Amino acid sequence: MYDxxxxxxxxxxxxxxxxxMDLLQTTGIAFNEEEALEIxxxxxxxxxxxTVFMTEKDVRKALETTPKRFTVTARDSKKxxxxxxxxxxxxxxxxxxxxAMQNGEQRKATMEDYDNFCKLVQTSKSFNMNGFMMVEPSDxxxxxxxxxxxxxxxxxxxxxxxxxxVSKMGARDCIDMAGMVWGDKEKLKExxxxxxxxxxxxxxxxxxxxxxxxxxxxRYGQAxxxxxLIMAGSSGPVTLAGVLAxxxxxxxxxxxxxxxxxxxxxxxxxxxxxxxxxxTGGLSIGAPELSVVVSATAQMARYYNLPSRSGGAxxxxxxxxxxxxxxxxxxxxxxxxxxxxxxxxxxxxLGSYISAGFEKFLIDEExxxxxxxxxxxxxxxxxSIDVEMIKQVGIGGQYLTQPKTFQLCRTEFxxxxxxxxxxxxxxxxxxxxxxxxxxxxxVKERLASYEKPDIDPEIEADLSEFVWRGxxxx
Amino acid sequence: xGIQDIYQAILGFDEERTKQLTRTEIDAGTDINSILxxxxxxxxxxxxxxxxxxxLFVPEMLMAAKAMKGGLAILKPLLTGDAAVSKGTIVIGTVxxxxxxxxxxxxxxxxxxxxxxxxxxxxxxxADKFVQAAKEHNANIVALSALLTTTMPAMEATIAALKExxxxxxxxxxxxxxxxxxxxQISADGYSDDAxxxxxxxxxxxxx
Numbered sequence: 133m134y135d136x137x138x139x140x141x142x143x144x145x146x147x148x149x150x151x152x153m154d155l156l157q158t159t160g161i162a163f164n165e166e167e168a169l170e171i172x173x174x175x176x177x178x179x180x181x182x183t184v185f186m187t188e189k190d191v192r193k194a195l196e197t198t199p200k201r202f203t204v205t206a207r208d209s210k211k212x213x214x215x216x217x218x219x220x221x222x223x224x225x226x227x228x229x230x231x232a233m234q235n236g237e238q239r240k241a242t243m244e245d246y247d248n249f250c251k252l253v254q255t256s257k258s259f260n261m262n263g264f265m266m267v268e269p270s271d272x273x274x275x276x277x278x279x280x281x282x283x284x285x286x287x288x289x290x291x292x293x294x295x296x297x298v299s300k301m302g303a304r305d306c307i308d309m310a311g312m313v314w315g316d317k318e319k320l321k322e323x324x325x326x327x328x329x330x331x332x333x334x335x336x337x338x339x340x341x342x343x344x345x346x347x348x349x350x351r352y353g354q355a356x357x358x359x360x361l362i363m364a365g366s367s368g369p370v371t372l373a374g375v376l377a378x379x380x381x382x383x384x385x386x387x388x389x390x391x392x393x394x395x396x397x398x399x400x401x402x403x404x405x406x407x408x409x410x411x412t413g414g415l416s417i418g419a420p421e422l423s424v425v426v427s428a429t430a431q432m433a434r435y436y437n438l439p440s441r442s443g444g445a446x447x448x449x450x451x452x453x454x455x456x457x458x459x460x461x462x463x464x465x466x467x468x469x470x471x472x473x474x475x476x477x478x479x480x481x482l483g484s485y486i487s488a489g490f491e492k493f494l495i496d497e498e499x500x501x502x503x504x505x506x507x508x509x510x511x512x513x514x515x516s517i518d519v520e521m522i523k524q525v526g527i528g529g530q531y532l533t534q535p536k537t538f539q540l541c542r543t544e545f546x547x548x549x550x551x552x553x554x555x556x557x558x559x560x561x562x563x564x565x566x567x568x569x570x571x572x573x574x575v576k577e578r579l580a581s582y583e584k585p586d587i588d589p590e591i592e593a594d595l596s597e598f599v600w601r602g603x604x605x606x
Numbered sequence: 607x608g609i610q611d612i613y614q615a616i617l618g619f620d621e622e623r624t625k626q627l628t629r630t631e632i633d634a635g636t637d638i639n640s641i642l643x644x645x646x647x648x649x650x651x652x653x654x655x656x657x658x659x660x661x662l663f664v665p666e667m668l669m670a671a672k673a674m675k676g677g678l679a680i681l682k683p684l685l686t687g688d689a690a691v692s693k694g695t696i697v698i699g700t701v702x703x704x705x706x707x708x709x710x711x712x713x714x715x716x717x718x719x720x721x722x723x724x725x726x727x728x729x730x731x732x733a734d735k736f737v738q739a740a741k742e743h744n745a746n747i748v749a750l751s752a753l754l755t756t757t758m759p760a761m762e763a764t765i766a767a768l769k770e771x772x773x774x775x776x777x778x779x780x781x782x783x784x785x786x787x788x789x790x791q792i793s794a795d796g797y798s799d800d801a802x803x804x805x806x807x808x809x810x811x812x813x814x
Contacts (some may be wrong), residue, residue, distance in 0.1 A: 262624075370767060383654070439647065530707075530711060531671065532664060532665060532668055532708065532711065533665070533668050533669070533715075537665045538665040538666060538668075538669045541663045541664070541665040541666060542663065555782065555799055555800070556785075556799075556801035557786075557800075558799060558800070
């Protein structure tokens, strides 16, 4: 197919690959986690202090056991999701400490906000997976916040959820809690029920928390996104080609570790690298360069037969305004069109990851539904063309009263839930509302319509007790 | 009871059932005016309301209107007294120079559904033709449609011609670029921004 976005040639992909292999072999990559270093040493890797050196052979061996697709099982099995090849997941925001309010101010996020995002995901037609740290709650102790968030993620929503890679302990807690839901954590080894986000620390490092979490999660067969966020020009090269080679080295190093821990452990090739804003020194995730990297990342992942991850509705705007909409739509469309399999931040994010907005979540949700329609193929059949009907209507006729129009009027097109399509008078008479104002009203309706999904009361009680014990452990 | 079924059949977009139920009611000796007013017109009022609220879609509204017309055709020869006379006659068309007629057709069908006699002159209709038709059919209303800003002046010319002919008609206008302010400016008697609103407008202007 013809697409103006760049499709890498085999030679270009190989050049990037070769550069990454050179980096892993000669510069190496640091793992700030003793167990990781031990695993590498045990498997015959050259380890110098915290720096691990890898050969192309090591990388190729790891790639022999990585699955190209896998299922993430949901508490309600009908809501399990497929990750890989043509299938993709849309997951909400991740990490913002603030909530963006309609008046342009920010406030610290709370557990109530987190719970409300769980409820919005549960009632969403767009999002097929629940997140983790959809906001970072400020009203619970940081060391045990993951327990509160996991509890809400599991109990308030029956879609698959994201795990807690906050530390080795955090990852173990996640596995223990998932084990309670599915009866036995040993079962999880062959059944991913979570996807966790493991980030490298660019350039060429993995923190103790991330490497430790990766080991724990891979051990129990839980899926991990291994992602790199390079700020081109500060934590990585200023050229995107250099960024791709560097992030590729980091991601593949994480993949190698996962496969040493448990061959076949599901991993996702991830990136959310973008340009540094040269005027502020800040990260820009609304930049077109981000979308360029999204497309390149999808291609690199396919080169290695791995599922891919990128950001979705990303923006640098602080309120759900026109900037937020245009930047978010650009990244989301790029991710879906280019074949990304795990689209994180597909809804709610604002201000270069600093805040989450409920209105923004609903607006992004609408964009997600539109983008899903965008990639839905036109069925070319005799019936769908129906040349006889066109002849019958003839020159200058109309199709409004054709039975087919009537039959398909509710199903053939995308039906907007949020955007305005009323004429001026209709729009005016309803109060001249901008999209974010309509969204604000709908947030309230959506939260009011939420119903808690069924859960075995014993399991809920066990989880609750586990959280309580965790919060009181010394 | 039976009349309620006709009402439901129209809201269920079922022309065959509407026709069949209309025949059944006629055979059962049900009051013809009641069938018309409480069954058919009441159903179309509900359809118009649901359309305005965004519950019904355009093709569904038209399918309901078609069902109603099917029933009405059976009823018509039997109508007596007040009901035998149409609720009013509307001459409708897209003005000179404008070939767009989808919106105008929609309005036509809605008006028919509401029980009016509609004379649809089609697109690209000049002022004289509107005047002739209004005379010939004793129209209560002349409804003008335009999609193009360039053809909006033809609305003004048509209204002027109708006034000059001193016909006892009210004029209404509609179309994407048309506004209430424009209607006032060219001395049209009414404007609506959608088809069900047009039906309401006609009701107010005719007074029944």
